[in-house]
Amino acid sequence: MGKTASAAHPDSPQCVLPSCGNHVERWGQPCQDCRTAFGPRLRPTYVPAMTREQIAERDRDVERVLALRRQVRADHPATDDPPRPRRRSA
Ligand SMILES: [Zn+2]
Numbered sequence: 001m002g003k004t005a006s007a008a009h010p011d012s013p014q015c016v017l018p019s020c021g022n023h024v025e026r027w028g029q030p031c032q033d034c035r036t037a038f039g040p041r042l043r044p045t046y047v048p049a050m051t052r053e054q055i056a057e058r059d060r061d062v063e064r065v066l067a068l069r070r071q072v073r074a075d076h077p078a079t080d081d082p083p084r085p086r087r088r089s090a
Pocket residue numbers: 001002015016017020021022030031032033034035
């Protein structure tokens with residue numbers, strides 16, 4: 001998923017699944033990679049397809065959390081050192 005995101009114009013419709021980014025023909029559609037990956041778990045719906053604005057609204061909070069996590073990781077890089085036991089005072 002997400003492999004072809006850079007191939008099309010940034011305003012082109014993108015896959016409806018969160019964090020995918022593959023381009024599709026119309027807003028609200030899943031891409032072929034997601035159809036393949038999720039198989040029968042990805043079922044058609046009878047409600048109107050989500051619009052670009054609805055998708056952006058749905059994903060806004062998750063994108064904020066992911067950006068915050070990336071920032072925390074950048075500020076506090078992980079090390080391979082095992083945690084040290086605390087010394088007892090007494
Ligand atoms: Zn997709």
